[in-house]
Amino acid sequence: MSNSSPTKYIDIQHVEQTFKTKKGLFPALKDINLTVAKGEFVTLIGHSGCGKSTLLNLIAGLTTPSHGVLLCADREIAGPGPERAVVFQNHSLLPWLTCFENVYLAVERVFAATESKAQLKARTESALALVGLTAAAQKRPGEISGGMKQRVGIARALSMEPKVLLMDEPFGALDALTRAKLQDELLEIVAATQATVVMVTHDVDEAVLLSDKIVMLTNGPAATIGEVLTVELPRPRKRVALADDAQYQQYRKAVIDFLYTRQAHVEKVA
Numbered sequence: 608m609s610n611s612s613p614t615k616y617i618d619i620q621h622v623e624q625t626f627k628t629k630k631g632l633f634p635a636l637k638d639i640n641l642t643v644a645k646g647e648f649v650t651l652i653g654h655s656g657c658g659k660s661t662l663l664n665l666i667a668g669l670t671t672p673s674h675g676v677l678l679c680a681d682r683e684i685a686g687p688g689p690e691r692a693v694v695f696q697n698h699s700l701l702p703w704l705t706c707f708e709n710v711y712l713a714v715e716r717v718f719a720a721t722e723s724k725a726q727l728k729a730r731t732e733s734a735l736a737l738v739g740l741t742a743a744a745q746k747r748p749g750e751i752s753g754g755m756k757q758r759v760g761i762a763r764a765l766s767m768e769p770k771v772l773l774m775d776e777p778f779g780a781l782d783a784l785t786r787a788k789l790q791d792e793l794l795e796i797v798a799a800t801q802a803t804v805v806m807v808t809h810d811v812d813e814a815v816l817l818s819d820k821i822v823m824l825t826n827g828p829a830a831t832i833g834e835v836l837t838v839e840l841p842r843p844r845k846r847v848a849l850a851d852d853a854q855y856q857q858y859r860k861a862v863i864d865f866l867y868t869r870q871a872h873v874e875k876v877a
């Protein structure tokens with residue numbers, strides 16, 4: 608029986624990650640302590656190279672920490688699992704498969720043992736519908752735009768009905784308008800599915816718009832959590848209204864201040 612605390616759905620304790628490199632050991636992350644509540648939307652923000660992807664990969668179970676422990680629903684994260692679906696920046700679709708087939712593959716992996724082909728097909732169709740891609744279902748990745756490819760990646764992740772959605776700069780490669788549209792869609796999907804989300808971003812406005820909690824990482828090596836900002840803007844959030852909202856501006860300023868004043872990127876001189 609699990610008596611997992613809903614406020615510590617993901618529980619990261621004293622995590623450290625050190626990489627072996629040609630020049631010796633490189634300490635990427637040090638003493639990371641973080642909890643994510645069920646249904647919470649958490650973003651990780653920090654300068655390039657500080658260790659955001661390293662931390663996300665640890666939660667995904669794609670790597671294991673050098674020290675410390677990561678738990679999800681009271682179980683140690685010991686490898687990747689369908690309850691923690693990942694959306695990568697480069698959408699990583701199989702180019703020879705249609706959008707439908709790319710999503711179907713994930714659905715099959717999770718549900719084939721317990722469900723009929725018709726049910727798998729229905730799951731795939733509803734995931735594509737959720738991201739507005741019903742009309743493009745039979746197209747291949749080479750025939751659709753970057754924003755659409757990213758939507759397929761999100762549909763694929765959501766189709767597995769993950770408990771946790773992990774996203775590594777999912778909108779990083781998109782133009783500002785497409786990015787805004789997908790952010791709005793993501794807000795709606797998360798509201799509808801009550802998913803727990805951990806998302807990496809570089810973008811201050813994206814972080815404030817989407818997050819319940821913004822986790823700000825210090826610069827590496829041995830990066831750690833510098834500050835956690837709780838964003839208490841009511842939901843649903845509307846970007847146009849928020850643009851002149853004083854509270855929104857304060858959150859934005861707090862993140863900018865952390866990133867560009869306290870953690871300003873220092874050029875290393877050899």
Ligand SMILES: Nc1ncnc2c1ncn2[C@@H]1O[C@H](COP(=O)(O)OP(=O)(O)OP(=O)(O)O)[C@@H](O)[C@H]1O
Nearest residue numbers: 626627628633635654655656657658659660661662
């Ligand atoms: N497998 C690895 N072996 C050695 N060093 C690594 C490895 N993976 C990451 N690093 C180093 O760890 C640090 C953190 O990398 P990471 O990719 O997590 O940064 P990031 O915050 O995601 O950066 P970006 O915003 O540019 O994506 C970097 O200095 C990187 O060079």
Ligand SMILES: [Mg+2]
Nearest residue numbers: 659660661775
């Ligand atoms: Mg990264």
